[in-house]
Amino acid sequence: MRRVMAVFAYDGKNFSGYQYQDGQRTVQGEFEKALKRIFKEETESYGAGRTDTGVHAYGQVITFMVKYETMYDHDVKNALNANLPPDIYVRFVKTTEDRFNPRFDATRRIYHYFILNQQEPDIFNRSNYWWFPYDLNINRMREAARYFEGVHDFTTFQKRTKGKEKDPVRLIYRVKVYGFKGNRLILVRVEGLSFLRRMVRNIVGALVRVGIGDWEPEKIMEVIKERRRTASSATAPPEGLYLYQVDFKPVDQMHYINTSLWSETELLEGKEWFKAFG
């Protein structure tokens, strides 16, 4: 018996979110079905973070026990991909420590949010980007993004109903805004230790309000201080959001796990790696 971690992507369109729910098609549900088919018994899995209905992942992380000694990591990868539906794809599998828990050992979570900012929709990517047809000023959004960085009480950016956390204080390392294709495709990259429910989509909603000129960038400071969901803008829709990468403490074999597709340099150079995958 050994513990492995799998880094995997999914297209959130046809899932009722990540977490298992009776009678619903969920990512965890499909993953555990595949594990059961491979190992002929119920196999518990632990993910790094939940995602809501319609939200995607490029680098979700899951861990589970492998009971077959003769099954190498790449065999586990291949067995999973042969048994998972076409909207889930395991990118790699790695043996890890027994005590590894992706949720609690994560030191950084990176979310990517894509906004297609042009008058015409892109029907071939309608479940991959948020189509927003009114002009956004990317420089104003960049200015506003800075105010989210650091340790703040994010009550204003938390889902109002169920799933509320007792402690709404979160550490955000960075919020960066990148423009591709002459700024017709905008990427908001949010990096933090952990997040409240709907937090990234609510941050993007506020940035868009600044981008259309409705709010000054400094307004963000104010709405954070208000500590009321209604002080801010509407939630951005799920189709633009990707759980892009999760980083962990440097323990054991996990010391360096490159779950990144885009290097920092590539992003800054504006290389057109603007899709989360491929």
Place this chain on the structure above:
Amino acid sequence: MRRVMAVFAYDGKNFSGYQYQDGQRTVQGEFEKALKRIFKEETESYGAGRTDTGVHAYGQVITFMVKYETMYDHDVKNALNANLPPDIYVRFVKTTEDRFNPRFDATRRIYHYFILNQQEPDIFNRSNYWWFPYDLNINRMREAARYFEGVHDFTTFQKRTKGKEKDPVRLIYRVKVYGFKGNRLILVRVEGLSFLRRMVRNIVGALVRVGIGDWEPEKIMEVIKERRRTASSATAPPEGLYLYQVDFKPVDQMHYINTSLWSETELLEGKEWFKAFG
């Protein structure tokens, strides 16, 4: 009463092809439903070309009569987009001659076929590209492509069962192969006066056989001469194919209709406009 033409895109994934079929979800069926909602009566429409199940269009052309004098072309566009499902999008509408028929007046049809040539799939574009995980040599494909150009009997590249044409001779202006993202994304662009059923997908199937090194480029000449479907390679799947553009005789207002997203220069410079739309 006046005749208009609409240039429109659709995501073929959830359609049983372009042409109306009783009890099936087809592009023409959905389009005529929208026309009926707008004009409160059955309105006949004529398209430039049929596409098979799962095949997309960026620049399909359709024509129909508009009975409301006060409805401008852009009103027709907006009314259509408000009444069409999210997988069809009308890019523009233009008043044309009464006698205009997109099928018979077309002088050039351009198809784009996208192959994702890398080991890992791109689950977010699984219905937009053909994922082909074995190494393709793009230069061999380019050499082979030349043999399709000109006037040939394309029996070898015609669908074997129903829909066979009496005259299998077709004029192909150009077949070009472009590589993007370090050749991980390959675009085969086929331009011709008209096409047989499955012809583009069968051409792509043969090019891929050359690309993997199974056939020499000159083999294409031979298989064309064989005039048997079984002389060539398997049909490429529908998800990579787009009816990209249709050009017409320079009559009346149709004199210059730019239905193109990519200029020749952009293509040749390898600019990363590698998606058909957006």
